[in-house]
Amino acid sequence: MVGKKILQENPVLVSIAGLCPAVAITTTVANSLVLGVGTIFVMLLTILLSYLLRNIIADQFATGFHIIAAAGFTTVVQLVVDAYFPEVSASLGIFIALIAVNCIVIENVGFARKKILSDALKNGLGIGLGFMLVLLIMGAIREIGGAGTFLGYKILESGPAPNSLLMLVPGGLLVLSALCAFTRWFHLRFGKARKGALHS
Amino acid sequence: MRDIIVIMVSMVLVNNLVLVQGLGICPTIKLSVNARRSAALGSFVGIGMVAATAVTWPIDKYLLKPFDLEYFRILIFVPLVCLVGYLIVKLVYKLIPTFCLGAGCLNSLLMTNCAVVGIALLSVQKDYTYFQAVMGAVGAGVGFALVMVLFAGMRYRIDRTKGIPQVFQGIPVYLVAAAMLSVVLIGFSSVAVGIFA
Numbered sequence: 001m002v003g004k005k006i007l008q009e010n011p012v013l014v015s016i017a018g019l020c021p022a023v024a025i026t027t028t029v030a031n032s033l034v035l036g037v038g039t040i041f042v043m044l045l046t047i048l049l050s051y052l053l054r055n056i057i058a059d060q061f062a063t064g065f066h067i068i069a070a071a072g073f074t075t076v077v078q079l080v081v082d083a084y085f086p087e088v089s090a091s092l093g094i095f096i097a098l099i100a101v102n103c104i105v106i107e108n109v110g111f112a113r114k115k116i117l118s119d120a121l122k123n124g125l126g127i128g129l130g131f132m133l134v135l136l137i138m139g140a141i142r143e144i145g146g147a148g149t150f151l152g153y154k155i156l157e158s159g160p161a162p163n164s165l166l167m168l169v170p171g172g173l174l175v176l177s178a179l180c181a182f183t184r185w186f187h188l189r190f191g192k193a194r195k196g197a198l199h200s
Numbered sequence: 201m202r203d204i205i206v207i208m209v210s211m212v213l214v215n216n217l218v219l220v221q222g223l224g225i226c227p228t229i230k231l232s233v234n235a236r237r238s239a240a241l242g243s244f245v246g247i248g249m250v251a252a253t254a255v256t257w258p259i260d261k262y263l264l265k266p267f268d269l270e271y272f273r274i275l276i277f278v279p280l281v282c283l284v285g286y287l288i289v290k291l292v293y294k295l296i297p298t299f300c301l302g303a304g305c306l307n308s309l310l311m312t313n314c315a316v317v318g319i320a321l322l323s324v325q326k327d328y329t330y331f332q333a334v335m336g337a338v339g340a341g342v343g344f345a346l347v348m349v350l351f352a353g354m355r356y357r358i359d360r361t362k363g364i365p366q367v368f369q370g371i372p373v374y375l376v377a378a379a380m381l382s383v384v385l386i387g388f389s390s391v392a393v394g395i396f397a
Binding site: 067073100172174188 | 219220221223224226227229230271272273274275276277279282285306311312313314315316318321322325347365366367368371372373375376378379380382386
């Protein structure tokens, strides 16, 4: 189930959700890693809390409660990243705070109230890992192409000059577009050709 | 007065939230279907940005900063901005009952939009006065609506273009179009520096 969520129902490439962090800050692999792990952490803990308090919180307040809980766990992530990875925190800026309003988190937490806990956690983990995978791929492409480094280490002594457009938002949009088209090609070529499951 | 103009122009063009800073790309790509609707949605988001900044700036200035509680910003701002967005959604449905958009569309646009929360967080990080912060939010809202309308126009043309490869139809080619628009807006940075320097 987790693997299916990662590949066939990938939140970014197939459902087109959570584009803002994917486009804006995947300029280095370190950024992608911290943001991906932070998102998974916030999502799983919010699902857990929502499950534990499902009988106390009324249905009409559920979304509000999820937002407050996600904001609380995002504060934890912000403080940890500030303390241990100050340079990553500086380059991520407000995007750590925006984990709390990430569409992916808010949309998938709602399941915890209806399903059994293990299913909700597996769903959250699959969605989160799929999100992190896309972030890491984009981060690798943009860091290698835009700065010529990988996780801060220089990989090419000589070769083509780095293209700084890749480090800006247009570069992110182009890389995401290519990944999106590649996923679609992959599904059409090797999948069960379920066109309805792909984005319309 | 001059600083207000500089802040507004830079928020509309040079630091455009959607295409230069990368906030709120999902609603722009998904919801800008035609120009009229995009203008309406964009202006609602603009109103949301102004209201969010107007509410959160005093809280930060008079409640969080004097007591060194800046690390509570996320926990206080995010639910507050969602509440403001919720009230605006209710108000829109009350005032314009015919403005039917399909379930939840306006909710996701105003309540959990990165751009609305983002402008509230950005304007307290810079040392703006209250008036400057609110006018910056007005500029950001105008920039958001501008991008949505421009993008709806591009989408109209793209949807009527033949010869796009099958795998690129739909979202991937919209993303390429957004990248082109983004390059155009980044080009304004040097122009604005020349005018206001």
